[in-house]
Structures are given as structure tokens and as C-alpha cells.
Amino acid sequence: MADFPTTSLVVIIGGGVVGTSGLYHLATAGWTDCVLLEKNELTAGSTWHAAGNCPSFSTSWAVMNMQRYSLGLYAGLAEAVDYPMNYHVTGSIRLAHSKERMMEFERARSMGLYQGMDLEMMAVGDIKDRYPFIETHDLAGALWDPDDGDIDPAQLTQALAKGARDMGARIERFCPATGVSRENGEWIVHTPKGDIRCEKVVNAAGYYAQRVGEWFKPYGGRTVPMATMSHQYFLTDEIPELAAWTKENGRKVPLLRDVDSSYYLRQDKNGLNLGPYERNCKGHWMTPDDPMPDDFSFQLYPDDLERLEWYIEDACARVPILASGGLQRNINGPIPYAPDGLPLIGPMPGVPNAYEACVFTFGITQGGGAGKVLAEWITEGQTEWDMWAVDPRRYTDYTDQDYCNQKAMEVYGHEYAMHFPHHEWPAGRDKKLSPVDAKVRALGAVMGAYNGWERANWFAKDGDDLSEEATQTWDRAGVWSSRVKEECEAVRDGCGVLDLPGFSRFMIKGAGAADALRARVTGGLPKVGRMNLLYFADDRGRILTEMSCIRMGEDEFLLITAATAQWHDRDVVTDMMPDTVHVEDITTTRDTLIVTGPKARDVLSGLTDADLTLPWLTHQSATVAGQPAHLIRVSFAGELGWEVHALNDHVPAIYDAVLEAGATPFGMYALNSLRMEKGYRAWKGDLSTDYSMFEGGLDRFVKLDKPQDFPGKAALMNEKQQGSKKRFVTMIVDAGDQDAPYMSTVWQGDAVVGETTSGDWGYRVNASIALGLVRTDLAVPGTELEIDIFGTRRKAVVQPDQPLWDPKNERLRA
Numbered sequence: 154m155a156d157f158p159t160t161s162l163v164v165i166i167g168g169g170v171v172g173t174s175g176l177y178h179l180a181t182a183g184w185t186d187c188v189l190l191e192k193n194e195l196t197a198g199s200t201w202h203a204a205g206n207c208p209s210f211s212t213s214w215a216v217m218n219m220q221r222y223s224l225g226l227y228a229g230l231a232e233a234v235d236y237p238m239n240y241h242v243t244g245s246i247r248l249a250h251s252k253e254r255m256m257e258f259e260r261a262r263s264m265g266l267y268q269g270m271d272l273e274m275m276a277v278g279d280i281k282d283r284y285p286f287i288e289t290h291d292l293a294g295a296l297w298d299p300d301d302g303d304i305d306p307a308q309l310t311q312a313l314a315k316g317a318r319d320m321g322a323r324i325e326r327f328c329p330a331t332g333v334s335r336e337n338g339e340w341i342v343h344t345p346k347g348d349i350r351c352e353k354v355v356n357a358a359g360y361y362a363q364r365v366g367e368w369f370k371p372y373g374g375r376t377v378p379m380a381t382m383s384h385q386y387f388l389t390d391e392i393p394e395l396a397a398w399t400k401e402n403g404r405k406v407p408l409l410r411d412v413d414s415s416y417y418l419r420q421d422k423n424g425l426n427l428g429p430y431e432r433n434c435k436g437h438w439m440t441p442d443d444p445m446p447d448d449f450s451f452q453l454y455p456d457d458l459e460r461l462e463w464y465i466e467d468a469c470a471r472v473p474i475l476a477s478g479g480l481q482r483n484i485n486g487p488i489p490y491a492p493d494g495l496p497l498i499g500p501m502p503g504v505p506n507a508y509e510a511c512v513f514t515f516g517i518t519q520g521g522g523a524g525k526v527l528a529e530w531i532t533e534g535q536t537e538w539d540m541w542a543v544d545p546r547r548y549t550d551y552t553d554q555d556y557c558n559q560k561a562m563e564v565y566g567h568e569y570a571m572h573f574p575h576h577e578w579p580a581g582r583d584k585k586l587s588p589v590d591a592k593v594r595a596l597g598a599v600m601g602a603y604n605g606w607e608r609a610n611w612f613a614k615d616g617d618d619l620s621e622e623a624t625q626t627w628d629r630a631g632v633w634s635s636r637v638k639e640e641c642e643a644v645r646d647g648c649g650v651l652d653l654p655g656f657s658r659f660m661i662k663g664a665g666a667a668d669a670l671r672a673r674v675t676g677g678l679p680k681v682g683r684m685n686l687l688y689f690a691d692d693r694g695r696i697l698t699e700m701s702c703i704r705m706g707e708d709e710f711l712l713i714t715a716a717t718a719q720w721h722d723r724d725v726v727t728d729m730m731p732d733t734v735h736v737e738d739i740t741t742t743r744d745t746l747i748v749t750g751p752k753a754r755d756v757l758s759g760l761t762d763a764d765l766t767l768p769w770l771t772h773q774s775a776t777v778a779g780q781p782a783h784l785i786r787v788s789f790a791g792e793l794g795w796e797v798h799a800l801n802d803h804v805p806a807i808y809d810a811v812l813e814a815g816a817t818p819f820g821m822y823a824l825n826s827l828r829m830e831k832g833y834r835a836w837k838g839d840l841s842t843d844y845s846m847f848e849g850g851l852d853r854f855v856k857l858d859k860p861q862d863f864p865g866k867a868a869l870m871n872e873k874q875q876g877s878k879k880r881f882v883t884m885i886v887d888a889g890d891q892d893a894p895y896m897s898t899v900w901q902g903d904a905v906v907g908e909t910t911s912g913d914w915g916y917r918v919n920a921s922i923a924l925g926l927v928r929t930d931l932a933v934p935g936t937e938l939e940i941d942i943f944g945t946r947r948k949a950v951v952q953p954d955q956p957l958w959d960p961k962n963e964r965l966r967a
């Protein structure tokens with residue numbers, strides 16, 4: 154093939170809206186030497202049959218950012234690339250059946266406002282003004298999204314393709330990628346028309362992503378965590394009342410989303426389009442006896458209207474004119490789901506120079522933003538917004554197909570569900586168990602999943618209501634709250650023990666390890682026998698990650714990090730180490746017990762030969778209950794305490810002995826409350842690339858005067874001179890029944906001046922605490938601000954830059 158490209162900077166596999174948007178954004182960034190391969194015609198996967206709805210609503214800050222960006226892009230795209238498109242911005246009304254739903258809307262409204270959007274709360278009485286055909290008697294209110302609308306997905310894709318081509322990027326249609334190989338640090342993508350050598354490759358293959366992902370396994374990859382669901386919508390014939398209204402008003406009615414009943418209803422021409430996410434949902438191609446065909450281009454599943462009956466009846470009761478529209482056409486197409494319903498965008502776990510932009514459930518509304526994020530990953534290795542919510546590395550090795558299938562069914566069936574802070578979704582559980590799992594449960598633990606690991610959230614007593622219904626609240630108080638209080642008090646007054654399986658840990662050993670670390674982290678390394686916190690910044694000086702560093706020898710370190718950070722931090726650690734250094738992920742072979750409280754020494758003294766007088770931030774090998782262990786004198790709970798690390802087989806005896814010696818078991822809810830009182834940051838809440846090291850208040854972990862250069866040093870020097878715009882603070886809040894959730898807006902008068910990154914009740918200080926960032930000039934102790942908590946402004950007072958509990962760390966040093 155004379156004209157077929159044999160080399161390229163980037164090859165994108167898949168020409169749906171997402172791959173095409175990626176190509177468009179790469180070209181816009183100046184990376185025009187890129188090729189997109191599409192096995193059939195563009196849009197042949199899920200894109201061609203999508204309904205094209207484009208909401209901005211999300212309760213995830215990152216996803217809202219992405220969707221907001223898409224809508225802005227789409228508004229100007231037709232003109233920018235000279236490709237006319239059908240894009241109707243009709244606005245949407247999201248209905249609430251309950252007070253809790255209205256609170257969810259309030260939170261999204263406040264986040265949206267911060268991102269520059271005008272989401273608006275609606276009283277029941279106002280709904281008919283905007284949507285005359287609706288029954289409202291049983292509603293609590295609604296949310297108005299003025300930017301919502303619908304776009305023709307095929308035209309959108311073609312417009313992006315035209316824009317990309319015009320800038321010089323290439324699209325090869327009817328040209329499937331058939332495999333990949335690697336040679337001299339380059340990728341070779343194989344196609345029937347020839348091979349393409351490239352630096353970077355992207356899996357944007359939609360519901361085929363798992364199949365494409367298998368090619369990367371020999372190069373360190375894993376099976377893409379996903380399942381494919383069947384999703385339907387149907388279109389009605391013309392409805393005379395709707396036609397008359399549209400004629401009279403010169404526009405369509407807004408899109409309706411009845412999220413509690415779980416469907417959307419949109420005007421399509423002069424008929425309606427009903428699209429439910431039904432509980433009795435159906436997956437396809439989930440098991441070996443139902444394999445995905447090699448090619449499903451432009452195909453649909455057979456109609457399955459029976460599944461939708463309840464939703465059709467419900468929608469007819471809500472909007473009675475729907476019943477008068479005869480069924481014109483049903484669409485039943487494949488829609489891919491990752492286990493949490495969010496897409497995979499970012500570095501392909503374990504594989505060099507490979508990326509994912511696939512498994513999109515809302516790819517039309519997210520496609521624009523996804524293209525931007527993908528292009529940033531490829532061209533800069535970092536993204537403007539923290540995108541952990543969609544980072545492929547948020548899943549690790551526990552996502553077998555059974556897990557993916559169960560979660561896809563659960564998420565699809567609860568697509569619009571509220572995510573309450575004390576609710577744990579039941580599907581796909583028990584993937585990774587601690588060596589003392591049975592014992593922990595026998596003590597009454599109510600479990601939560603953390604990177605697949607089951608940990609105790611709190612410990613119930615006989616008679617506690619453990620139903621899922623009991624957790625359907627935004628309130629702090631619930632059956633758990635008095636137990637969490639008791640657990641915190643046990644840690645404050647006596648000694649608590651928390652089993653913490655799945656702490657991610659890497660052993661690093663070999664000549665040059667210390668030098669490599671010094672050149673990577675913002676601060677200094679601990680001396681041998683001691684531990685400290687290390688921070689890793691990105692080139693812009695933003696907080697990439699935090700790890701505990703336990704120094705075992707001159708060139709030997711144990712790095713410990715959050716459970717969910719495992720594959721993210723694996724990349725950080727392995728990327729920086731020279732060949733002389735051996736890096737080993739030892740996460741699964743060991744478990745950790747946190748033994749903490751003023752009586753921790755008494756509890757441990759009869760069980761161990763360790764020197765319990767060694768000071769805070771030291772570590773030592775010893776035996777506990779006759780078992781070999783490593784003791785680290787540190788406590789995330791902020792009391793005297795030790796982390797006891799041991800091989801799994803040795804942990805049950807230690808746990809039993811610690812309990813017998815008088816320790817009280819406590820759970821993750823208590824730990825969260827306790828760490829907030831100390832101002833200790835949580836990963837990807839308080840610590841994220843949305844903030845620089847200085848904004849995050851981590852100045853004492855930045856050594857600008859150390860001789861080594863490190864990523865972010867120049868940016869941080871610059872920030873030091875210019876001053877930071879925001880500053881991390883601890884606030885005490887006059888909260889009502891709820892503490893501040895993540896990304897609540899902080900106000901001074903009529904201006905938003907910051908946001909919260911975590912909020913919880915502190916049982917030792919007896920107050921509601923919010924951690925967050927505010928404008929630097931307001932980060933002054935005593936400043937009175939307000940936090941919008943589910944729509945109510947609550948007074949919040951900035952606290953001194955020190956822990957609320959035990960400000961001088963005397964209890965830790967005791």
C-alpha cells in the first residue's frame with residue numbers, strides 16, 4: 154500500500170467518538186504525526202447508535218470537569234472545524250423523589266457553580282412552567298441544568314475527525330489493528346495493510362477494549378476490567394400535543410431525568426425517546442459460552458422491551474402524553490462498563506508508552522473531555538485536572554471477570570443511585586481477605602472494600618441494624634456513629650487495634666537506591682533505622698503521591714502507601730530506579746496491625762522483645778507473640794502507637810495476643826475521624842495533583858536548598874517567589890447533621906473562596922472538622938468563612954496550622 158503510514162508518533166486503535174476526540178486533541182496540541190485505526194467505518198462501535206444526551210451533571214469533580222469541557226467544546230466545534238452538526242441545548246430537569254435526592258442535587262449545584270455552571274434548584278411548583286406535560290404530585294423538587302442537551306454522535310465524531318485530518322493527523326478506516334509487538338523500545342501495530350511503528354499506542358476500542366488489551370499482556374499488561382451491558386432506548390411516533398407545543402414555542406421541551414425511577418425521557422423530533430437503566434438488566438458476552446463476535450460493527454441486539462415494562466409504565470404516569478405515542482423504533486446496543494461505571498483514561502497499567510481511553514458508559518458527553526485528558530497524558534505525562542477517578546490504575550489484580558460482571562450489573566441497575574458515605578455496595582466483595590478476616594468479622598466488623606481488600610469499617614454490637622437501608626442517608630448519625638465514637642474513645646483512653654490488610658508496599662534495594670530517591674522526592678530521606686514521609690511532585694510541583702519511607706539500610710528502603718495507590722505508586726517507584734536497584738511489590742505477603750493509644754506500650758510490653766522506648770519515627774525487627782515482625786513507631790491515629798508489620802502467617806497469633814492483652818478493635822471510620830483531628834492527609838482526597846506542595850501546606854517536606862534537582866523543583870521555586878494562590882487549612886465547622894463532603898464550596902460573603910477536601914466528626918475534639926483549601930489571604934487562624942454543606946451555609950473557622958488534637962505531638966512521643 155503506497156500511501157499507508159509505516160511510522161507514527163501515536164497510533165490510536167478505535168474510531169469511536171473517544172478515539173477520534175483523542176486524535177483531534179493530539180493534533181491540536183501539535184502532535185499531528187498520529188494515526189487512528191478503525192476496523193470498520195468511524196462510529197461502528199457504540200457511538201453510532203448512542204442517544205447523544207450530553208449532561209454536565211456529576212457528583213465526581215473530575216468527571217464534571219470533563220463533561221463541562223465537552224459541552225464547551227461541542228458548542229463551538231461545528232464552526233471551528235467547519236462541519237455542521239445537530240446539537241440542541243435544551244436544558245434538563247432532574248427530578249427528586251426525596252429529601253436525600255435534593256441534597257445530592259444541592260451538592261452538584263454547588264460544585265457546578267464552582268466550575269462556572271448555572272445548575273439551579275427547582276421547587277415542585279416551578280417544574281410545570283418548564284415542562285407542561287409532567288405530573289409532579291409525588292416529587293420533592295428538581296435540578297435544572299441549562300447546558301444539558303443532545304448531539305448527533307456520528308456527526309460529532311465526523312467533526313472531530315475532520316478537525317484532526319485538517320491539522321494533518323491520519324485516519325485509516327476499514328483497517329483493523331490485529332496485534333502489537335515491541336522492538337527497540339518502539340511499538341509495532343500490526344494491520345492487514347502493513348505494520349506501523351510508533352512511540353505510543355492507545356486502546357480506544359470501546360467494548361472491544363478487553364480483546365485489544367490482551368495483546369499487551371506479554372509486555373506487562375492485565376485483562377481490561379470491564380463487561381458489556383445491553384442498553385436500550387426507544388423512540389415514539391409523533392405526539393400531537395408535543396408537536397403543537399414545539400410549534401408554538403419554537404423549541405423542544407427540556408430533557409427529563411427521573412433518576413429515582415431510573416430513566417431519561419427526551420424529545421426526539423416531535424416524539425419522545427425513553428431510555429431506562431433497568432434493575433433487571435442484562436449483560437452480554439460475559440462468559441466463555443457467550444463469546445463476543447469478532448465483528449459487531451453497526452449491529453444491535455434483538456429488542457427486549459419486556460425488561461422495560463415497569464419503566465414505561467412509570468414514565469407514562471409521569472408524562473401521560475408518552476402513552477399516546479406509538480412505538481416507532483427500539484435501539485438495543487452494547488455499552489461497556491468498568492466496575493464503577495467510569496471510563497478508563499490514562500496510562501495502561503504495567504505497560505510502557507501505552508494508554509487507555511476506553512470502556513465509556515457516557516462516551517458522548519465525556520468524549521470531548523476524554524480526548525483532552527488522553528492527549529495531556531500522551532504529550533505531557535500529566536493532566537490539568539487530577540483524573541484519578543478515571544485512571545486505569547485505580548483497579549489492580551482483583552478484578553477478575555466474575556467481579557467485573559457483578560459490578561457492571563450492579564452499577565447499571567443503579568446508574569443514577571446516590572452514593573451515601575456510609576454505604577458499601579454489596580456486589581463483587583471478598584476479593585482479598587486479611588489473614589485475620591474471620592476473626593475480625595467474628596468481633597462484629599462491618600466490612601468495606603479497599604482496593605479489593607476487606608477491612609473493618611466499624612464494629613457492630615448485637616441488635617445493630619446492619620441493613621443497606623440503614624445506610625441510605627447523608628447524615629453523620631446512624632447505627633455506626635455511637636460505635637465509632639466508642640472506638641475513638643478507646644484509642645484515646647486505652648489501646649485500639651486495627652487490622653489493615655492491603656497497605657501497598659515496595660521493597661527497594663541495591664546500589665544507587667538512595668541517590669535515585671533523593672533525586673525524585675521533594676524532601677530528605679530518613680536515616681537508617683528511622684522513617685519519614687516522602688512526597689513526590691510532578692513537573693508542576695503538584696502532589697503526585699505520598700509514601701512512608703522506612704529506611705532499612707544505606708540503599709535499602711521499604712516504601713508504604715495507600716491501598717488504592719498500589720499500581721499508581723508502582724509506576725512512580727519503578728520509573729525512578731536505576732537497573733542496579735531491585736524493586737519488589739510485597740503488598741500481598743504481609744499484613745499490618747495498628748496498635749495505638751496511650752496504653753499501647755502496656756499492651757505490647759508483655760508480648761514483645763522489641764525496645765518500646767525507641768522514639769517516635771523509629772523502627773525495629775522484633776518478635777511479637779513469638780512471631781517475627783517489624784515494628785514502626787508511628788500512628789495515623791495520632792496517639793502513642795506502633796504499626797506491627799508481619800508476614801501473613803504470623804499475624805493471627807499477634808492479633809489474638811494483642812486483643813487478649815486488652816486492645817479494642819477499631820475500624821476505618823474511626824481511623825478517618827482520628828487522622829482528621831491530626832490534619833493527616835488522605836490520598837486523592839487531600840493529596841492530589843489539583844494542588845501544589847505549597848498549596849497543600851506541605852512546605853516542611855520541600856527542601857529547595859538540597860543539591861539534587863527533583864521533579865517540580867523549578868516550579869516550586871517559582872511558586873515560592875510568586876506566592877501560592879490557595880492554602881491548605883483545617884476548619885472547625887458549625888455543622889448540622891452532616892459533615893462537609895469532598896469538594897464542598899467554601900464561601901466568604903457572596904464569593905466562593907475555596908473547597909473542602911475531606912470532612913468528618915472528630916470525637917476527641919468534639920467538633921465537625923473540614924480540611925480544604927482557601928484563598929491564601931484567608932488562610933489565617935480565626936478567619937470566619939462558610940461551607941456549603943448540601944445547600945446550607947455553615948460557619949467555618951480557620952484553625953492554626955497545627956493538629957487540632959495534641960498540637961505538639963506529645964502523645965505520639967510519649
Ligand SMILES: Cc1cc2nc3c(=O)[nH]c(=O)nc-3n(C[C@H](O)[C@H](O)[C@H](O)COP(=O)(O)OP(=O)(O)OC[C@H]3O[C@@H](n4cnc5c(N)ncnc54)[C@H](O)[C@@H]3O)c2cc1C
Pocket residue numbers: 166167168169170171172190191192193194195196197198199200201202203204205206207328329330331357358359360361365384385386450484485486487488510511512513514515516517518519
Ligand atoms: C443504546 C445506547 C445509548 C447511549 N446513549 C448515550 C448518551 O445518550 N450519551 C452518552 O454520553 N453515551 C451514550 N451511550 C454510550 C456511548 O455510546 C458510548 O459510551 C460511546 O459511544 C463510547 O465511545 P468509544 O469511542 O469509547 O467506543 P466505540 O464507539 O465503541 O468505538 C470503538 C471503536 O473501536 C473500533 N475497534 C475495535 N477494535 C478495533 C481494532 N482491533 N482495530 C481498529 N478498530 C477497532 C470499533 O470498530 C469501534 O468503532 C449509549 C450507549 C448505548 C448502547
